[in-house]
Amino acid sequence: MAAMTTARPKSGPSEGRPSVVQTFLSRHGGMMPTFAAVAILILLFIGGEIFLRGDFIKPLTISNLLINYAYLLVLAVGMTFVILTGGIDLSVGSVMAFTGMLGAKLLADGLPVGIAVPAMLLGGAAIGLFIGILVQYFGVQPFIASLAGLFLGRGLAFIVSLNSIKVEDPAVLWLQSTRIKVGDWVITPTGIIALITVAIAAFVLHLTRFGRTIYAIGGSEQSARLMGLKVGRTKIAAYVISGTCAGLAGLLLTAYSNAGYPRNGIGTELDAIAAVVIGGTLLTGGRGYVLGSMIGVFVYGTIKTIINFMGAEQAWMQIIVGSLLLLFIVVQRAIVARAEGRR
Amino acid sequence: MNADTDVPPIVEMRGITIRFPGVLALDNVDFTLRPGEIHSLMGENGAGKSTLIKALTGVYAIDSGSISIVGERQTFSTAADAQDAGISTVYQEVNLCANLSVGENVMLGHEKRRSTGIDWKATHSEAARHLASLGLTLDTRSILASHSIAIQQLVAISRAMVLDAKVLILDEPTSSLDRGEVEQLFGIMRDLRDKGVAILFVSHFLDQVYEISDRITVLRNGALVGEHPIAELPRDALVTKMIGRELEDLASIASTSHRDIDRTGTPVVKATGLGKRGVLEPADLEIYEGEVVGIAGLLGSGRTELVRLLYGADRADEGTVEVHGRHVRLHQPRQAIEHRISLSSENRREEGVVADLTVAENIVLGMQARQGWLRKIPKKDQDAVVQEYIEALGVRPANPNALVGNLSGGNQQKVLLARWLATAPELLVLDEPTRGIDVGAKADIQRKVAELSAQGLSVIFISSELEEVLRMAQRVVVLRDRKKIGELEAATTDLDDLIDYIANAGEGSAA
Structure with missing residues (x-):
């Protein structure tokens, strides 16, 4: 808590020079949920190690997290932008399915990758733009606008084809089949794409004016507008980014499963939202980190891996993720309440 | 230049x-x-x-x-x-x-x-x-x-x-x-x-x-x-x-509010040793029927904190509250409202009026809170009460269907006051009711408060403007550094006395 320079008979419990802890809290209090996510991830690893008697913490398990959940990571990155503005994007699961189908269909019709992949990204961006315009210019609630996007995406996926379309293009298959080994660590081009997406997003959010405007809108949209920030186009851009990420995730998932399938990604938007929230981003916007969302995806992936290893019922997955989500929302509320109480 | x-x-x-x-x-x-x-x-x-x-x-x-x-x-x-x-x-x-x-x-x-x-x-x-x-x-x-x-x-x-x-x-x-x-x-x-x-x-x-x-x-x-x-x-x-x-009204408010209060009976509300660690040192407070108690002190002296503890908006660590001599638990605003205590927050935009509803709807919210949510209030009664408050407080525009969000700050404050009055409180706590509003609206609000207290409503009145506190109140409670330091009789205190008391008192004789 900083003191004013003017001498005034100000009282308060915290007089004098602020301690290191106070300074840290006043600067980085918003990071606490993300730290909590890291702690949970470590606990999960230790738990996995104990359950599986020393067969869990090894490079392959961790590498597989990135290989298997690259698509979810990319979705979570896009979702982070939208949630930071205080919005939500329910469309990403079905947009991912649609763009996957679109790409598979274009490739099956003999078009080159150089056309199919940009078409996938543009398809995702277009649906994002549609949602953004509904939210910004028509004042539709993000929940409803993106629900419309969800139905639209799913419908379009089925229009492309009712059945799965196999992908045989070598360039797309290469994305998943190539194993780049560094010692015992393994990574695929899909994993690298996901990591690059995270890096770009972190750069944009923390080192560009556009990124800071995203945070400002989440803090107070009205204030951001009165400060002369470009609120309208930034909000729309957040949905376009989320849509484009969904398009990219469509590519990654297609590479992963060697096919486009119109029923892919049902409910995946909720997994992405869960990962973002577990990673410490506030659902009301303005606070959170894209690296936190990455941790959130790893937490999600680790739980799923442990359940697979244990051979337990998949339903437990839902219960555990649900409980974690609840826990994190409560933790966030407590932190926000504390921050407000400190004033 | x-x-x-x-x-x-x-x-x-x-x-x-x-x-x-x-x-x-x-x-x-x-x-x-x-x-x-x-x-x-x-x-x-x-x-x-x-x-x-x-x-x-x-x-x-x-x-x-x-x-x-x-x-x-x-x-x-x-x-x-x-x-x-x-x-x-x-x-x-x-x-x-x-x-x-x-x-x-x-x-x-x-x-x-x-x-x-x-x-x-x-x-x-x-x-x-x-x-x-x-x-x-x-x-x-x-x-x-x-x-x-x-x-x-x-x-x-x-x-x-x-x-x-x-x-x-x-x-x-x-x-x-x-x-x-x-x-x-x-x-x-x-x-x-x-x-x-x-x-x-x-x-x-x-x-x-x-x-x-x-x-x-x-x-x-x-x-x-x-x-x-x-x-x-x-x-x-x-x-x-x-x-x-011409505005001689303000002076006439002072003359109506400086009357004697019968403090021999049971107070309407009595708080004993009400406090919360780090927020407010234990303080006593009594309010009698028809009395206006002013709370004076600098920003951050604990004025708002005291009434929030009394109202149950924040939970006190210690102390007891009596309403008409009976011990009550006020841990939530709802309980306070049940005991006919209303608090009008200093933060009218966030904790006060509902900007997206009309003037009439805002006022009816208050009536409905008193009636219980399930009992319907006939439209005719609603209209009559709304019209009465709009006229009594001089809400402008005098249009019950205007959205509150389109009204000026002073008129929003009048609507908020009307809404609390519609809950028929016995004790009305007004935290900075006149902040950021102009002389005319201020006079309207002060006049109404003085009139209601003369009819028996008890009021706690908080304001940064000490002149206003002295004008409205019969008794002034003074806080400093999150502690109650004393009480003064408004009729025998002038502005300089009060400022001196806020700044220097402690050992001075409290009235």
Whole structure:
């Protein structure tokens, strides 16, 4: 808590020079949920190690997290932008399915990758733009606008084809089949794409004016507008980014499963939202980190891996993720309440 | 350095008209601002000050009229347009992002950049420089929410200076500042004026207006009354122009409120040793029927905290509360309301009125709370009660179907008061009911409170304006540094006594 320079008979419990802890809290209090996510991830690893008697913490398990959940990571990155503005994007699961189908269909019709992949990204961006315009210019609630996007995406996926379309293009298959080994660590081009997406997003959010405007809108949209920030186009851009990420995730998932399938990604938007929230981003916007969302995806992936290893019922997955989500929302509320109480 | 009339104006607004649903907010208003002057915009609440400012800053579109900046005709459709033309604004309610750091709030949209993106180090040191020019040394990396509202207000002003504005608009910047902070602000305003910046200043503190202004423009009911150099407009003339009627009412309120209270019976509400660690040291408080108890003290002395504990909005660690001599548990506002205690918060925009509902709906909310939510109140009764309050409090426009969000601050406060009165309280707690509102609305509210207390309503009245506390109350409870230091009888205390008591008392004799 900083003191004013003017001498005034100000009282308060915290007089004098602020301690290191106070300074840290006043600067980085918003990071606490993300730290909590890291702690949970470590606990999960230790738990996995104990359950599986020393067969869990090894490079392959961790590498597989990135290989298997690259698509979810990319979705979570896009979702982070939208949630930071205080919005939500329910469309990403079905947009991912649609763009996957679109790409598979274009490739099956003999078009080159150089056309199919940009078409996938543009398809995702277009649906994002549609949602953004509904939210910004028509004042539709993000929940409803993106629900419309969800139905639209799913419908379009089925229009492309009712059945799965196999992908045989070598360039797309290469994305998943190539194993780049560094010692015992393994990574695929899909994993690298996901990591690059995270890096770009972190750069944009923390080192560009556009990124800071995203945070400002989440803090107070009205204030951001009165400060002369470009609120309208930034909000729309957040949905376009989320849509484009969904398009990219469509590519990654297609590479992963060697096919486009119109029923892919049902409910995946909720997994992405869960990962973002577990990673410490506030659902009301303005606070959170894209690296936190990455941790959130790893937490999600680790739980799923442990359940697979244990051979337990998949339903437990839902219960555990649900409980974690609840826990994190409560933790966030407590932190926000504390921050407000400190004033 | 008073600006001469022959200096070419920097802002010229001609024939500005703005209509809102059901309200003619501005009617053919002219306004001129010249470089190197501090120009006060005066008027009652609802006179159109805020609307005029929002027209100039691009927040509201004008229905007719023209705006010229340095002789060039402009149409602003967003706040960004106005900022680009060199107009920057500090609004009454702090409009910053509490989730971001202090430095970022100062610099948002103007961050220092290099090829690898925002240069945070340079950005923060630039922010620190601007804060330092206001005499503030803050950790620019700390989150804004961790600072008091007063500091946030000064941060907002620093932000306005980053823009290198030709025109600086300060809309009630002083309402949450203490004396020293106001002096600091005025020093900065004078500096800027001497550098040729045109400053538009809005304040409801007449002393401050006369201390700082070169020129005054007066609005009333959305229309221009006149523009005058400060030296040619004595205070009484200004007040008359603002409210359009003589105001001896305030004095007559004092005479009705200074009556004797029978304090022999059981108090309506009695708190004993009410306190919370780190918030308020245990304090006693008694309120008798028909009594107005004022609470005086500096900002942050624990005034709001005391009544929030009493009301159950915050939970007390210790102490007991009795209503009509019976012990009660007040751990939630709902329990307080059941015991006929109502609290009107100082934060009327966030904790008070529902801006998206109409005047009538807001008032009916209060009636419904008393009735229980399931029992329907006949439309005819609703209308009658709503009409009664609109008339009794002089809500303007007197239209029950106007959206509360479109009303001025003073009229929102009247609606809020009406809503609490509709719950038929025995004890009404008013926390800063007149903050940020003008003389006319203030008089309306004070008159109504005095009248109701004469009929037996008990009132706790909190205000930063000590004169007002002395005028309204029979007894004044004084707080300092989160501790009750004593009580004074209002009738035998004058302003100087009270100030002296707040500053020095402790061992002095409490009445």
